Amino acid sequence: MTEPRPAYLIPEFLSSDEARPLRILSEYLEPLRRFDAQNIEDTVVFFGSARVESQRRAAQALKREQARSPKRAERLRRCRQAVQWSRYYEEARELARLLTEWSVALDQPRHRFVVCSGGGPGVMEAANRGAHEAGGKTIGLTINLPFEEKPNRYVTDELNFRFHYFFMRKFWFAYLAKALVIFPGGFGTLDEVFEFLTLAQTRRISTKTEVVLYGRSYWDQILNLQPMVDWGAISKRDLKAIHRADEPGEAFEHLKAHLTAHCL
Numbered sequence: 001m002t003e004p005r006p007a008y009l010i011p012e013f014l015s016s017d018e019a020r021p022l023r024i025l026s027e028y029l030e031p032l033r034r035f036d037a038q039n040i041e042d043t044v045v046f047f048g049s050a051r052v053e054s055q056r057r058a059a060q061a062l063k064r065e066q067a068r069s070p071k072r073a074e075r076l077r078r079c080r081q082a083v084q085w086s087r088y089y090e091e092a093r094e095l096a097r098l099l100t101e102w103s104v105a106l107d108q109p110r111h112r113f114v115v116c117s118g119g120g121p122g123v124m125e126a127a128n129r130g131a132h133e134a135g136g137k138t139i140g141l142t143i144n145l146p147f148e149e150k151p152n153r154y155v156t157d158e159l160n161f162r163f164h165y166f167f168m169r170k171f172w173f174a175y176l177a178k179a180l181v182i183f184p185g186g187f188g189t190l191d192e193v194f195e196f197l198t199l200a201q202t203r204r205i206s207t208k209t210e211v212v213l214y215g216r217s218y219w220d221q222i223l224n225l226q227p228m229v230d231w232g233a234i235s236k237r238d239l240k241a242i243h244r245a246d247e248p249g250e251a252f253e254h255l256k257a258h259l260t261a262h263c264l
Helices: 017-037 055-068 073-085 087-104 123-133 166-175 187-201 216-222 226-230 248-263
Strands: 043-047 114-117 138-143 160-163 177-182 210-214 242-245
Touching: 017 160, 017 166, 043 087, 043 123, 043 187, 055 073, 055 087, 073 087, 087 114, 087 123, 087 210, 087 248, 114 123, 123 138, 138 166, 160 166, 166 177, 166 187, 177 187, 177 248, 187 210, 210 216, 210 248, 216 242, 242 248
Parallel strands: 043 114, 043 177, 114 138, 138 160, 177 210, 210 242
Antiparallel strands: none
């Protein structure tokens, strides 16, 4: 007779439909345990496109494409656009560096305002990279996707998480956040922006959680919310939940003032 095993040691049970509540609960308890072990008090979350490359990689790609065939107009156009787009990688990196240099110098018993991202490439990598270069801890919350998304190499090993459930990943983005910095991005970035704005409007998170839209030339085209005020869908006060910035130093000084006033 085969000796029976406790249910929590049976892999086929743990991966079953019936055990879904246990899997969801584990995506709350296991990160909670690690955040506590790493002495993390709160975070500043960076969102933005995974498609943004560093200036060096974008310039190298353009140079390779120019050498292949100058007649491939559409590919050349995209490569040139990627070089322009790369400014957001470098500026996310710089902002995360400035923020982390300031936060690690604070006289606090726990780690404050730790840079947190989705842990993948693009703006996420840039933010983790800047924090890493400043000598701070940095968090990556990756997600299981049909196409494999590997964590970037700048995430602190002990704070490198992989989620199955999107809603649990979003919970951990929101739960510790004292500020949110939104760099240019696509559908996923917009989803995260409106998730946070809705939580703030309905007071499911602190109304003191600051939201910074970074990159006026992009967001002024994509996210004009004034018509919502004009139609009465939101109030003028709701617009005050968003601060727009276009330079790392400007964004840092705004975040520093806000976090000092409301969180320290």
